[in-house]
Every structure is written in C-alpha cells, then in structure tokens.
Amino acid sequence: MAFFHSQPQLAAIYSASPSVAVNEMASVLVGPVGLVLTIIGVVICPITSGDTALRSARITIADQLHLDHKKLISRLKVALPLFFVSFGLTFIDFSLIWRYFAWSQLIVATVVLYSATVYLMKTEKHYIISFIPAIVCTLIAFAYILQAPEGLRLPSMISNIISIIATAITTIVFLKKFKK
Known part of the structure; x- marks a missing residue:
C-alpha cells in the first residue's frame, strides 16, 4: 500500500x-x-x-x-x-484452502504452546509465558471455526460466547490435569 x-x-x-x-x-x-x-x-x-x-x-x-x-x-x-x-x-478456490491451512497451523501452534506449558510446569519454571498465548490461541481457534463461512457459520455473538465458554472449560481441564 x-x-x-x-x-x-x-x-x-x-x-x-x-x-x-x-x-x-x-x-x-x-x-x-x-x-x-x-x-x-x-x-x-x-x-x-x-x-x-x-x-x-x-x-x-x-x-x-x-x-x-x-x-x-x-x-x-x-x-x-x-x-x-x-x-x-488446484481446482479448489485457493483462498478456501489457505483459510483451512491457516486454521490448522493455528491448531498446531496452540498444541505446541500447551506442550511448552506442560514442560514449563514440570520443570517448575514460569509457565504463564506460554500458557496465556495458548489460551488466546484456543479462543481464536474456537471462534474462527464456529463463525467462518467454511466452518459452522454461527452468528458472531453466539460463536464468541461458545468460544469463551469452551476456552474456559479447556483452561480448567488443562489446569486440573497438569497443575500440582
């Protein structure tokens, strides 16, 4: 530009x-x-x-x-x-493939952040540095797939509420499983 x-x-x-x-x-x-x-x-x-x-x-x-x-x-x-x-x-709209690819990469990044958090917790280091970004990535991943045209196409208000609830549940389950 x-x-x-x-x-x-x-x-x-x-x-x-x-x-x-x-x-x-x-x-x-x-x-x-x-x-x-x-x-x-x-x-x-x-x-x-x-x-x-x-x-x-x-x-x-x-x-x-x-x-x-x-x-x-x-x-x-x-x-x-x-x-x-x-x-x-090559016969599929590349922008659609690219959006699915981007979302899958977000999922991979989120899993890596959670894995790093587990490692940091087990080594008794400051795990919050990877845990907060993992939570944010989880929220974004849920919100995107719930409201994207290639996802479930829910209205943004509903998908955002579901995303917040799903992220909160994920966070609680993660902490219960890995926090001592």
Missing part, C-alpha cells in the same frame, strides 16, 4: 494480476538484477518448497505404512496418489 499510495490504486493493480504489482515494485525498487532475483524468489522458491513438501509427505507416508521406498516403483506407489490429490486441489 505504501508503494502504490492508496487502496484504490493497489486494488486496480491487483485486479489485473498480482504479478503486475510484483513486476512494477521490483522494477522500480531494485532494478533489472533485483527483478530477476524477485522472480526467482516469487516463482522458483515456492516451486521447490512444494517439491520438498510432497517429498516429505511421501517419505512420511511410506514410513508410517512401513513401505520400502528405496525402489522407484515403491516411491511411485505413494507419490502418484499424492500427485493426483495435489492436482485435484
């Missing part, structure tokens, strides 16, 4: 294509060499990240199913279904 000076200009640029905005900013701000580096960063790096994610998924699935994945045919037995699922996901 700072580069394009206002929301309407930014909206006009992005309505054409996000690549137009990236090209314009890179050309003006970093010149031709920077433009090449920007293209590498915007195009090539996500491709290699996707490749790494699919490879990691293939290896994880093969390990969990106790499959030998040293031979090419064994790797293909796991990789091809992953490829087809990934290809199928």
